[in-house]
Amino acid sequence: MTGLPAPSKRKLGLVIDLDTCVGCHACAVACKEWNAGGIAGPLTDENPYGAEPFGVWFNRVHSYEATGLGTGDGGKDAPQAVTAAPMTVHFPRSCLHCETPACVTVCPTGASYKRASDGIVLVDEDKCIGCKLCSWACPYGAREYSAVEGVMKKCTLCVDRIYNEQLDEEERQPACVQACPTRARHFGDLGDPQSEVSQLVVERGGRDLLPELGYRPTNKYLPPRPRRAGGASNPSAPSSTSLASEALDADKLPSVLRWLDRVLSR
Amino acid sequence: MNPALSVIVFTTLSGAGYGLWFWWVLDAFNVGLARSGPDHWFAWLLVAAAGCVLVTIGLVSSVFHLGKPARAWRAFSQWRTSWLSREGAASLLAYAAFAACFAGLYFGRPMLAMGAAVALALLALGTVCCTAMIYACLKTVPAWRQPLVLPAYIVLALQTGGFAHAALFAIAGVQPALSAQSLAILATTSLSCAWIKEGYWHAIDRIEMPSRASATALEGFGAVTPFERPHTEANYLTREMGFVVARKHANKLRMLSLLLFAILPLLALLAAALLHGVAVFALPLAALSTLAGAFVERWLFFAEAKHLVTLYY
Amino acid sequence: MNEPQLNLSPSPGDEVKTTTCYMCACRCGIKVWLKDGRIRYIQGNPAHPVNKGVLCAKGSAGIMQHYSPARLSRPLLRVGERGSGEFREIEWDEALELATSWLKPIRERNPDELAFFTGRDQSQALTGWWAQQFGTINYAAHGGFCSVNMAAGGLYTLGGSFWEFGEPDWEHARYLMLWGVAEDHDSNPIKLGLGKLKARGAKIVSVNPIRSGYGAIADEWIGIRPGTDGLFAFALIHELLRTDRIDLDYLARYTDAHHLVICDPGAADDGMIARDAQGRALCAVTPPRSRSEGGGREGVLAYLANNQEHPSPTLPFACGEREGVETVPQPSGPAGRSSAHELPPAVHQRASSPPSPGEREGVLARGEREGGVSPADAIDISPAVVGEYVLPDGRKAKPVFHLLVERYLDPQYSPDAVAARCGIPADTIRRIAGELAQAAFDSGLTLPVAWTDTHGRRHEDMVGRPVAMHAMRGIAAHSNGFHTCRALHVLQMLLGAVDAPGSFRYQPPYPKPIPPANRPGRKRRDDGGLDAPALGFVHGPEDLVVDAHGAPRRIDHAFSWAYPLAAHGMMHAVIRNAWAGDPYRIDTLMMFMANMSWNSAMNTAETMRMLTDKDAHGGYRIPRILYADAYASEMVAYADLVLPDTTYLERHDCISLLDRPISDADGAADAIRHPIFEAATQADADGRPRDVRGFQSVLLDLGARLKLPGMVDAAGAPVYRDYADYMVHHQRAPGVGLLAGWRGADGTLEGKGPPNPKQLEAYIAHGGFWHAPIPEAARYYKMANREYLEWSQAMGFIGKAEPVVLHLYSEVLQKFRLSARGHGAAQPPESDRERVERYFDPLPIWYEPFEGEQVAGSPSPLAGEGLGRGGVETASEFDPSSSAASPATPPDGGRRRFPLSAITQRPMFMYHAWGSQNAWLRQIATRNCLYVHPDTAARYGIADGDFVHVDSHNGRITVQARCAGNVQPDTVWTWNAIGKRRGAWRLAANAPEGEQGFLLNHLISDRTPRGDRFNADPVTGQAAWFDLRVRIERAAGHVEMTSQPQFPSISVGNVSSDPLRYGAAFRNRR
């Protein structure tokens, strides 16, 4: 089981839009909430009201500053020494349901497995011995161990939602996707080039995380779109609404009276 | 990486135990540290038993690392892909070979005993290799995915096992406690250990981690630095993978481990070889020193290794 | 391979209930899944108009809020000293009898001795009415310290506002400017909207000293210096005017741009709008001419030809200035440059002396010759928006727009003049102005929707102006916020971008008349109640709640001459004034869900002292404090009697259109909460059943015990069983109740109609909310859209379906100014006269926020410096050369004493103080730190992670600093309300919230540095949280990793430190 199944045609996963994510943590908490009572629950919280609260989360939202290249937005001509204002980027991190994940192959018990049908990577908690090796093998920090439960936990891609016949059809999506208030998270079949998520990845140049490691993540991240901070630093050309300035040099007019003979309609 | 005591105890002690077993088997073929035979059967048995004890303490300790020790048996099943599983399987088989050896002797089946001994030697080394490969196969920890990790594990096991072997023979009163051959072997393992570890440390000091930009899909957006962590307090990842040991401490500890597993033992060897009657004290001390050195080395092996997930923090 | 068999269709719960979230004031629809009598899962309700199925972090964490160990269990009677947190649990009967025994004598003696102030509630429709029936004028809700600048700025200008009363046209906007918004009340709608804009490729500009959250995804970040947005807005206006990129037709149709302002210096109606006998505003008109004739152009040219000798760019004449008198400084030139000397002599003469015949040949005569004056609301006229005209009575008048142009074309508002003060390059300002105009005018957006205006004219389509703006507390929470907010609205109007497709849009029940009709209650009825609710909108000095000497009558000084338009009251003033007995001592302070001793206090230490201070007789100076809270907050410890509320899943609540509505621009909506659980079945942390009651029901019970009018019948029996009963049966006016849906005996009426006994059932059956879409042709131009206004009237939102004319120029403010000039019966006390004159400018002004102005040691604006300081101050605050300009150079190396601004932001995942008791949310941030720009940190020798002393004029905190470059370098900031008092919220005493977390509130004073006023906006009384000025230094000897100050721990009992395994039981049961 720890062996990887033949690559499935269906590759379910998430596409996360870093251009739109505002870092609100809604996905992280919705994930915690659904999964606490789901097939991977509980997501134990040690010391919940004490000095060092320590909980299991399948999804954590980081934020970074990107300074320098490609982010300049008027910082250059700022009146004081503000060089290239950094860009703030929020970055949710959860299991990427990799194509060739070592987290599965290193598992000594077969508790870690990748589903043959849709590529979802799961932990069978009934088999897990809590050796933590899989968490060492995951470069993305997607696995979290609960010392209280003694087993490894991770994002299930909400497998108990996405096929759940007891939920309305449109609610059969991961909790994080359903909650995301900016709709920066998309769920779908990345194995199907026609799917909406695949199209989105193509359109927006979706990226793999740490592609050099060869884990071949299914989840993709859409990089921030180019920021449109400047360009034309002159007001745009006059249009039909600026009748006077077409013929007259606005600066030379006694400005108030410039509107004296404008015929307005009420 | 967090240097978990149970794992350090496991890898050092079981390493020494497998080393002992290895030399024990070689003894039987008269090619190793000592010559087997009726004159020092006690020492020979002592080595076998000590190997067994060390291996067992190591394995038991490793079980303590598990969240569900009662399910440890499940760990043998995935030998096709998992080095941890292979290690488990190899260690079980090593026990079996060990037992078969004695069975052969007891039932007067020398061929069985011999065959089992050969298997044991291979399995002992194999188990150590598996242990090493558990780490060396992880692309996520560049300091572990180094060509020198495997040799280091093997040589250190042979060295710690070798010194233990010599010490046990000395304690058992075998004379001479140190033959020229064993002197050569012990000195060689010590020196190669030192050489390999130096090479390893040199290599890991020059590791280039992938960029945080690559980890966050932000390549081309400039230098990426953390602004806020997802959670202000520690979590499993930061505790397990985010261990940092200050560089100046690391250097001191490297020296210390070198001193303990190479320099002191070499000096002890020298003393034992040159000064009559010193071996019986010097060799056990050297053995303890190598173990202590291995312990520090192993601690560093974990503590110095940076997991890629730290890119996110 | 043998994969384990999974149950892929586990039951999500035994049942699901729809109700409304209350983890913040956004009030999203939620579906609560229950399993085995516990909450399995809370999700967004996809059918709900507010959140359309999405849910924020707080909403999802509702489980942990409901099961919080900090929930109160029983009424608490104080036994120890106030503040110690020592209480005895009592029964409800005892509690209510006690409360009645306190309140009854007050009501008989003088109802004003009860001050009833409510915090983060959504029950103002009830609490306001209750206070009115009790008869106290001392009632307010939290808006005064929240965003009343935003509300009043909008309601006195547009008849609607940002906040949650309007929204950007998320479907059509192509350019969005966010001014000082971190999260706002429309939490999920804004995020949904931003997602839409992003997907559509609209440009988003964030004007904010900090680039996080929404700013992070904005295309452009304008890292403005706090408190200078007004200048930035003026510079944009200046540019739009200079380049003539404004929507004059829109202005003439929908605003008062053409209304004539009387220019009769010294007269009692100087600066008022000229009106005819029927009270209609007048305008000057030219006979209608078609544009193709080009006559307009000729006219201008002809005029120019006659006036070649005065090519001055400005005509700095301002209506309403008293001649010859040294008046209060006008928002005119920067210091040192007199406006007068640039006046073209002829114009100057016209301005200051009666018109001469010669002048009549010129501009003045135009009005008479070509058209004369006309009622401004007449149609098919061609109103003039500039020029000087003669009114039928012979007096001079100028259109509003003329005054506006004069003011904002002044060079002091040019991009170059404001750039340094705002910290925004002048080129950027020019570019943004160009982009705004381009987006507004060159988009070609029109919606093919025919509509009819209030004059009955049919329009074939709706012309779009796809520039939307949204602003919140970054603008509001400054002492110049009211005017800045108005400045933004003026900017919007110039772009024609109010309720046009693609722009800011009203949400019903807005727009309302400007200002809204209801004035604050002031007199007592025969039955002891007030003649009107205590909060309202002042229309002029005569509406102030002051005594015969003009002194404040309210305990918080709202609606006094010091804070005339304090439409939401001044919660931040009540504790100090109650303590000081200013203007009188009160007996009981009743509060509801406001953490007034901690994160909603300005100056926490002083507030705690005032709450516990005793008078000469050994009694507390605030004799009684009655408080309703649901959790063991910091404030609970300061109450004498605590009335424990339920959680939001245990009570009825009403999200009413009479209160803070949840409508969207396309429809009106209201909603309810209904009990998902019986509180008694929801044990507390110690496993005991909780005996708590919904505060609204308790209030009605108290009202009945006090026999308040409307709460008891003729026989003295309670009229309402509980709040649910009230929600259904109470009628504010005939047919108007708290809920607008399913009215009438059979539930078929909407908006207005007799009560429907089955109304709540109808709500529950419909997901807990009611939503009435606005007819399609009525969705834009609501201020002048006949169909909309008729719909609005039918719904009961407005009294008459009359157009709402937007106010570039505020006559209400001018009325105050005139009284400051000695006109009218209502006169300000001398101490307030100059202040009123200065801050009641009918056109938006900008002035340095008080704290910065006063700690800088520069002369008071009242002493005549004028507001234009920003115009001359060109250097960075760190430039040593700039300090030379400051007369009171402090000794510290010539720098200003407090060179940095310090502000807070709302974290998206935390609601004020409530979040930290939540086991899930607190893990995201158990502590906060002070963010400092790396350059600034370097300048002060501060390294990342160092502890720093932060000093304001009011005090010192010592906290951990972190470096981050995404902030304006003269600004430091932290997350709001993460810091907790040790022991509160039943967190462990060593929890990081108390040990390391901190509040800026310890530094923020409730008084201005000079000490004579509240730290508040002079127009509305809005608390100026973000005016805070600080300096920082490395805390060299600070070894313990604890923030300072620390206060004694309040002990409300410890919570078990066992791991929380929420959900484990569900797993076993699947």
Ligand SMILES: Nc1nc2c(c(=O)[nH]1)N[C@H]1C(S)=C(S)[C@@H](COP(=O)(O)OP(=O)(O)OC[C@H]3O[C@@H](n4cnc5c(=O)[nH]c(N)nc54)[C@H](O)[C@@H]3O)O[C@H]1N2
């Ligand atoms: N998650 C969450 N949501 C909430 C709340 C909460 O506590 N948590 N509270 C609710 C309440 S009560 C309110 S009042 C609203 C408030 O909603 P917001 O007004 O969005 O809240 P603040 O965090 O006060 O945001 C102020 C923003 O203005 C910026 N700012 C400060 N000074 C200036 C300035 O001079 N100019 C400009 N341009 N920007 C400036 C700050 O950096 C910050 O980003 O949020 C409501 N929503």
Ligand SMILES: Nc1nc2c(c(=O)[nH]1)N[C@H]1C(S)=C(S)[C@@H](COP(=O)(O)OP(=O)(O)OC[C@H]3O[C@@H](n4cnc5c(=O)[nH]c(N)nc54)[C@H](O)[C@@H]3O)O[C@H]1N2
């Ligand atoms: N430095 C700084 N200070 C600020 C601000 C800032 O931006 N910066 N913002 C200001 C603003 S805009 C606001 S609105 C205030 C908010 O400040 P508060 O209104 O004081 O804040 P909250 O934490 O929301 O808490 C109010 C109380 O309501 C209680 N409560 C929660 N749920 C319930 C319930 O269901 N029933 C009852 N009866 N009580 C309940 C909580 O336990 C808490 O004690 O903070 C202000 N303070």
Ligand code: SF4
């Ligand atoms: S992200 Fe980590 S846990 Fe998930 S499949 Fe990839 S390697 Fe495994």
Ligand code: SF4
């Ligand atoms: S912790 Fe569990 S799932 Fe992970 S490798 Fe070990 S046995 Fe496999």
Ligand code: SF4
């Ligand atoms: S897919 Fe489900 S389990 Fe995975 S992060 Fe999203 S909510 Fe969590």
Ligand code: SF4
């Ligand atoms: S919910 Fe959406 S916007 Fe919020 S942090 Fe997650 S991905 Fe980003």
Ligand code: SF4
């Ligand atoms: S925005 Fe407010 S009301 Fe909406 S889900 Fe979040 S906490 Fe609840």
Ligand SMILES: [Mo]
């Ligand atoms: Mo607020």
